[in-house]
């Protein structure tokens with residue numbers, strides 16, 4: 241059983257420059273393909289101007305680059321109406337946008353917000369803080385067996401006063417792929433006694449899905465998921481840092497107050513009042529991150545050329561190999577579901593008697609980059625009863641050799657600390 | 659980075675104190691104590707100090723953490739015992755210079771005894787916080803500060 245790279249290492253300048261580097265931290269951020277870097281360079285050398293503002297041809301080129309990128313990314317995500325895709329700095333800003341703009345207007349005392357134990361801090365703290373600020377109750381759905389969410393417990397927390405149900409599509413700490421369709425069904429049913437989300441929209445809770453760890457690995461078809469809001473980060477899918485997005489239902493976005501104020505997001509500014517631009521600009525105050533959008537669109541092209549089905553098959557193969565290789569080493573505990581087909585390319589583990597940070601340092605010296613820590617999921621780590629785990633994560637350039645180097649380095653670490 | 663730098667980080671003294679931490683227990687008769695936290699890795703420890711007149715008569719600690727933070731705490735409890743308050747605080751300053759690679763005086767380094775084993779950490783900037791956690795907590799205990807975090811409110815390392 242041997243899995244070569246799905247994408248040639250030569251496609252990634254950083255990896256090509258360090259042939260011995262074993263990069264197993266793609267869930268934190270992926271390496272960038274040359275085509276993405278080239279798209280950014282081309283934008284600055286051929287089309288750079290402030291979009292939406294100048295009347296000259298170059299400004300029109302910049303506007304076109306930005307809006308074409310939006311269309312490209314929307315198509316990649318299965319979003320039919322590109323105006324419902326807002327560019328943000330990433331998933332974190334997307335969640336803060338909803339919690340601030342929608343949450344402050346919609347949530348009050350007596351309401352409740354429901355999250356799960358497995359959320360990244362980006363999809364946990366904004367809701368926790370919204371609850372504290374508004375007097376709403378904050379509820380946490382606990383874990384089921386083997387890295388899953390307890391759906392019965394989740395259902396029991398949702399009622400007619402639930403304003404938000406926020407859940408991940410894929411867990412960054414354990415890799416679990418959550419049953420989004422099932423969660424949507426449960427949440428709609430349980431919160432059906434609530435007020436409609438808007439004209440022609442379902443009643444009840446706003447269903448917010450964190451797609452940061454799903455978009456790089458799965459065909460997400462966001463419109464078809466049935467959620468009301470979906471967030472993601474471009475840097476986890478080969479795109480640059482500082483760009484990502486939020487997809488939200490048009491009716492909700494139109495009714496929602498703006499998130500930030502300034503240039504581009506206004507329609508007309510009077511001395512004492514202002515009116516707002518149309519979607520998506522209403523939620524994109526200030527000069528946008530055009531290079532980011534252009535780079536992200538190039539990343540979507542790149543990923544689609546490789547094919548999401550091929551990426552998925554590649555990661556399942558590597559994840560199964562890694563679980564087998566690490567699981568065969570005495571003293572190694574694997575976390576999460578044992579079935580590689582129900583998780584993304586993430587393997588979280590611990591070595592008995594060796595703290596994850598010592599593991600990460602010894603692996604680093606062996607040229608293997610892994611993440612050690614709480615993975616921005618302290619509420620999860622607390623109930624797992626560990627302060628931290630070691631996480632290896634794969635993407636299109638990862639190979640069986642990487643897995644073998646990881647396993648070898650783990651054995652050497654054990655020998656050192658024995 | 660080479661295996662030699664890793665050997666210098668995880669010297670036998672460190673591994674030994676990690677495996678068998680000394681003075682690893684609470685101290686009901688302590689005069690003061692402080693908690694130290696390193697949010698970036700989840701390390702947490704408590705340090706207890708019994709002061710007798712001007713002397714640090716006895717120290718102990720407990721907590722969870724990596725080999726470096728545990729060994730550093732364990733070595734601290736042995737090294738500081740019996741020192742005067744002034745001597746102990748001077749050692750605190752010296753150790754920060756050691757962790758950050760600023761202490762190059764071989765006479766000073768030799769004089770550190772077993773604590774010298776912690777000098778390997780200076781080649782690993784990401785791990786300096788692990789080594790200094792117990793020392794921050796120790797100083798906070800003497801100062802009566804209660805809790806320190808490596809991310810906030812921690813005394814800035816001398817540089």
Ligand SMILES: Cc1ncc(COP(=O)(O)O)c(C=O)c1O
Pocket residue numbers: 267268329330331332333360362363408410411412450452453473484616
């Ligand atoms: C599941 C999940 N949600 C949210 C985030 C936050 O993404 P960003 O830091 O790009 O905003 C991450 C990335 O660390 C993640 O893994």
